Amino acid sequence: MYKNIFSLFFGCLFVTVMQAQELYMPRNVKKAYLHGTRSMTGAPGKNYWQNKGVYDMQVTVTPENGMVQGFETISYSNNSPDTLYELALRFVNNMHKPNVARSSTVPMQFITRGLQITSLKINGEPYKVNSDNWGTVEKIKLTAALMPRSKMNVEIAWNYPLSELSGREGRIDSTTFFVAYSYPRISVYDDCDGWDMLEHNGAQEFYNDFNDYKVAVKVPANYVVWATGDFLNPDEVLQPAIAARLKDSYVSDSVVHIATREEMIGGKVTRQNEWNTWKFSYNHITDFTFAISNHYVWDGGSTIVDKNTKRRASMQAAYAATAADFTNSVAWGKQTLHYYSNVMPAVPYPYPKMTAFHGYGDMEFPMMVNDETVPNNLLSARMLQDHEMSHTYFPFYMGINEARYAFMDEGWAVYFTYRLSCELFGKQVGDSILANSRIKRWNADASAEMDMPLITMSSQLAGKAYRANSYNKAVAAYAALHSLLGEEKFRQALHHYMKLWHGKHPIPWDFFNSFNTATAQNLNWFWNNWFFSSHYMDLKIDEVKTGKKDCVVKVSNPGGLYIPAKVIAYYSDGTTAVKEIHVAHWGFNKLTYKQISFVQKPNVAISKITIDNGVFADANPENNVWMK
Known part of the structure; x- marks a missing residue:
């Protein structure tokens, strides 16, 4: 009885909190929820239909x-x-x-x-x-x-x-x-x-x-x-x-x-x-x-x-004899299908085959990819094929409206490819590829069009703004979400969302609400920050106060996006100390700065302090370093 009362109380509290922190919703989307085709739990509504x-x-x-x-x-x-x-x-x-x-x-x-x-x-x-x-x-x-x-x-x-x-x-x-x-x-x-x-x-x-x-x-x-x-x-x-x-x-x-x-x-x-x-x-x-x-x-x-x-999928390749990189396509593709099926997103490949075709356009289709040859860079060739194959899940398995919400499609494709690259080449290489090929291209560019909220309809974006939102900012959002939830809870929530919506047509609010429900958390503070704001990634060492027993570092977040980071103190004896800043510190705790203390060792000075954002490449890395 006590357990039932507690569960009822928690459920009511969760719904109340969710309603108290509503996300912006366009009028046509509100109408869909009003008509019961979609549900605030993130599931298809009782009146859901599709033609x-x-x-x-x-x-x-x-x-x-x-x-x-x-x-x-x-x-x-x-x-x-x-x-x-x-x-x-x-x-x-x-x-x-x-x-x-x-x-x-x-x-x-x-x-x-x-x-x-x-x-x-x-x-x-x-x-x-x-x-x-x-x-x-x-x-x-x-x-x-x-x-x-x-x-x-x-x-x-x-x-x-x-x-x-x-x-x-x-x-x-x-x-x-x-x-x-x-x-x-x-x-x-x-x-x-x-x-x-x-x-x-x-x-x-x-x-x-x-x-x-x-x-x-x-x-x-x-x-x-x-x-x-x-x-x-x-x-x-x-x-x-x-x-x-x-x-x-x-x-x-x-x-x-x-x-x-x-x-x-x-x-x-x-x-x-x-x-x-x-x-x-x-x-x-x-x-x-x-x-x-x-x-x-x-x-x-x-x-x-x-x-x-024990179901198998066929991996095929068709290519000109001069396309040397395509001789690896079947072997690469088999590894990729296995990884996507068992590790991330850990949903069995839903189709009987995949064909890598040597063409142009670097484009995905159900059960096919049309990729150019990259003969002089096998790493790029491999990651290109992996990326297009990852689209099996988003948009095809999940029925995404790419024309309006490309971040629901391309962002996940980049994220899955990033996770695979960490598995294949090691996390350091995977992080470097993601930071340099995707995130820095967005966050290092101070142009106004680079700060359009992710929720902006893709059809209203052009040029580099379209690419930034669809690929670069989107993958950063999913990486931050993973950092917030941790591997197990992130995977459970992703599976919950995919189980609810595969073969249908989810929109962003279905994604947000399904993750809220799956995690039993009100994540609207995270969604608002990453998907509905014009913030960017910029942490800063505001001040450092050194005393006899400790060194106090004040880190602020002028960019506004909620990202994880490590603050590293370098001692004169060659040792280091590391303190972490979690995503929830900025958002759930609603703080604009983080105060961190490092122990002052006897007769050993702290010579340098840095902020390491990892893949979340900082817009102003020069203010991430303090030197004594």
Whole structure:
């Protein structure tokens, strides 16, 4: 009885404290909580819903002219309580059109005519559309409204030319293409923003529903297709020896050379039909992507990603024979899949395979990454692949709205890669990489745009401000959160959040609230400081008072961000003493300075005192040192 009363009291106190320290919330987000689609506990609300499409596509790629032609049927479920009078169609590759707004200038080789829709039917009714003037997202007025919790059938025939200049997608070489964002898709309709009508400008990334995909890709003989999803018909399109090697790689701990360049160009890999149709499928994923080549090397291997079920995932690589770093891709990828599955975030890799494709753009897709070659720096090549692979969890597994909240995606990807680098190369090297490649780039720049609050919508940021918030400031926030909570509690809270929201669409407040609940702490003081303020990282030694018995150091926090640090005293006999400042000192205790005492040893002077911020690179390191 006493235990129940205590638990009830603590629970009420926790909720009361949380409500007393509310976080800023936009009006549309408040509306979602009011309607019960989201909960202040951080869990999806009792009325949570999300829409879904079932895509059946046939796509043909003609390498000679770089044309993509397709036909799709989409069974679209409106699971919302709203009547939809319009349908929003999205085609990201229209960003190649000459009249579309972009975040930066592009060369002429980037420009194409964009999407051409040759046929559109909705529930069997033909719609006349002129796609010539479409941007990257367009609304179509429905002749018959789509009622709540009902379905519609959409049929689209389309074509578009692949860009001659490869970035996130397009032509890699004369016979190699990375074919992404290749089909018209129904844009997201959600409980916070309704139809997602944000135009894609090449900077901010994406936001997609969880859909089911069944795709047939038709290409000429001798072209191999690597794609998202389960490969359904290897025996129909591959020659027997190659199909056998591929299947061997699915269970092999070693790297299997599925196809060499000589076999590819010698016609010994695919069936020698004039055209081959490669079939793939997968359910409840946010996108489908594929790539083709008639000369790329093809490697494979596998690793156990779920130690309880012994489930394996295939790791594959496709690359030009000249890309020396890619010869390591399968071995690297197996290590990475194992680490992410078992150590951090310690969630078993959720898909059956991952393919590292040698291209450009350094971009992630479900079950694929499109990375450039970095032949002269294997460390950079390794970390690039690791970073893109980490996006499996954020955004794909977790359904993040990257276009609005990139810090929920890129920040975690950088953090997971940082943790992996510490495992592979040692903490000192991992810390150095993070501090120098990410955090200093933000915190050492005093430009006003570098101090935009993390919560600022990514679509409203440009240039270095976008990169600072999405990557550099975000990873610092997650590292500070880890320092605050400790490894065990941090991992438990992260797992709680991911268990609640994987396969759905969390927003920042779901993240904040789920961590509050999982830790049984009101962390709003931390969220406010790191996500809703314009603070930066700058600690300072204000004064040092030396006495006969002790030396008192006053450390202040003029930058305002709550970060951990070590204060180190150097004695004249070569010894040191270290005192730590914890994140909670600044925020939970609401103090603007820290007073630290060091013992004065007999006949031994303190000659120097420094502040060591670790990865939290200080904006003004010159005021972190005191010399006697």
